[in-house]
Amino acid sequence: MSPKDSVKVEELAVTIEPLSDRIIVMPLEKEQVSASGIVIPETTSKEKPHEGIVIALGKGGIMNDKGVLSPDPHKYLKLKDIVLFGRYAGDDVKLKSKSGKDIEVKILHLDSILGIVR
Numbered sequence: 001m002s003p004k005d006s007v008k009v010e011e012l013a014v015t016i017e018p019l020s021d022r023i024i025v026m027p028l029e030k031e032q033v034s035a036s037g038i039v040i041p042e043t044t045s046k047e048k049p050h051e052g053i054v055i056a057l058g059k060g061g062i063m064n065d066k067g068v069l070s071p072d073p074h075k076y077l078k079l080k081d082i083v084l085f086g087r088y089a090g091d092d093v094k095l096k097s098k099s100g101k102d103i104e105v106k107i108l109h110l111d112s113i114l115g116i117v118r
């Protein structure tokens with residue numbers, strides 16, 4: 001099953017609409033497994049970009065204090081895109097699913113997205 005198939009946004013108990021150029025991403029958990037099948041835990045020394053699935057996009061067009069309009073994320077991304085972002089980018093938010101399970105998402109600015117996985 002691909003990561004795009006495993007995300008079901010409708011399972012969230014609440015809806016968040018990001019403002020401006022913000023994007024809501026559901027991080028994908030990746031386990032590293034050695035050739036012999038041993039799971040290698042993630043350590044804090046790893047500074048690799050993380051992956052996540054876009055579950056909501058802001059509308060852009062809000063003017064900042066310098067008089068510059070924020071870009072429209074819809075020009076660059078679409079829902080269910082798999083994106084790369086830095087380990088410490090954005091804000092972590094815990095949401096509840098309809099079944100009561102905690103689901104962690106990240107709220108990122110468009111410029112925190114490093115790339116799209118194709």
